[in-house]
Amino acid sequence: AQRVTQPEKLLSVFKGAPVELKCNYSYSGSPELFWYVQYSRQRLQLLLRHISRESIKGFTADLNKGETSFHLKKPFAQEEDSAMYYCALSGNTGFQKLVFGTGTRLLVSP
Amino acid sequence: EAGVVQSPRYKIIEKKQPVAFWCNPISGHNTLYWYRQNLGQGPELLIRYENEEAVDDSQLPKDRFSAERLKGVDSTLKIQPAELGDSAVYLCASSLEGELSTEAFFGQGTRLTVV
Numbered sequence: 460a461q462r463v464t465q466p467e468k469l470l471s472v473f474k475g476a477p478v479e480l481k482c483n484y485s486y487s488g489s490p491e492l493f494w495y496v497q498y499s500r501q502r503l504q505l506l507l508r509h510i511s512r513e514s515i516k517g518f519t520a521d522l523n524k525g526e527t528s529f530h531l532k533k534p535f536a537q538e539e540d541s542a543m544y545y546c547a548l549s550g551n552t553g554f555q556k557l558v559f560g561t562g563t564r565l566l567v568s569p
Numbered sequence: 570e571a572g573v574v575q576s577p578r579y580k581i582i583e584k585k586q587p588v589a590f591w592c593n594p595i596s597g598h599n600t601l602y603w604y605r606q607n608l609g610q611g612p613e614l615l616i617r618y619e620n621e622e623a624v625d626d627s628q629l630p631k632d633r634f635s636a637e638r639l640k641g642v643d644s645t646l647k648i649q650p651a652e653l654g655d656s657a658v659y660l661c662a663s664s665l666e667g668e669l670s671t672e673a674f675f676g677q678g679t680r681l682t683v684v
Binding site: 463465468493502503504505508545556557558559560561562 | 609613660674
C-alpha cells in the first residue's frame with residue numbers, strides 16, 4: 460500500500476530562516492515523489508518532483524530511499540513561501556494513483 | 570488555457586438531497602481524478618479514469634457516490650443522497666500519462682456544505 464506521512468501540521472519560521480518540511484513514505488516498489496503547494500485562494504499545484512532534480516523557488520528535495528524520505532528544504536524562507544505543502548507519491552509502473560500526505564502549513568513571519 | 574475547470578465553486582444543500590459536480594480536464598489529458606479533501610487533511614482519491622474507463626474506484630462509496638466520464642473528456646461526480654459527513658472540497662485533476670509524467674493539474678475545487 461502507498462502511504463505518505465507528513466508529521467508536522469504547522470511549521471512557523473521567521474523570514475530568512477532555513478526551512479525543512481518533512482515527508483516519509485511507504486511503498487513496496489520504486490516510487491515517484493512530488494511536492495505540491497497551495498497558496499492562499501489558489502489551486503493545488505506542483506512545486507517539484509524528485510525525477511527532475513531541480514530547484515524551484517529556492518526549494519529542493521532529495522529522495523532518500525534508505526530512510527524512505529523526501530524532505531523539502533529551502534535555505535532562506537521568504538514571506539511569500541507561506542502556504543500549504545503536500546507531499547505526494549505515485550508508483551512508476553503503469554498507471555498509478557497519486558497519494559497525498561496530510562499537508563504542512565508553512566508560515567513565514569517578517 | 571484555462572486549466573482544469575470545475576463547477577460549481579460552492580454548493581450548499583440539505584442532507585438527503587442529491588448533488589452533482591462537473592469537471593472539464595485539460596485538453597488532451599487522458600487521466601482524470603476525483604479527490605475529496607476534508608478540512609485539515611490532504612486530498613484523498615475517490616476515483617481515477619483512464620480515458621472513459623474507471624481504473625481505480627476502490628475508495629468511492631458506491632452506495633451513494635457515482636461518477637461518469639462519457640467520451641473520455643468531461644466528468645461528473647454525483648452524491649445521492651448527501652450526508653452531513655460529505656461536506657468537503659471535491660477536487661478534480663487531470664494528467665497526461667507518459668513515461669515520467671504523472672504531474673496532476675488541479676481544478677479550483679467545489680466546496681460542498683451539507684446542512
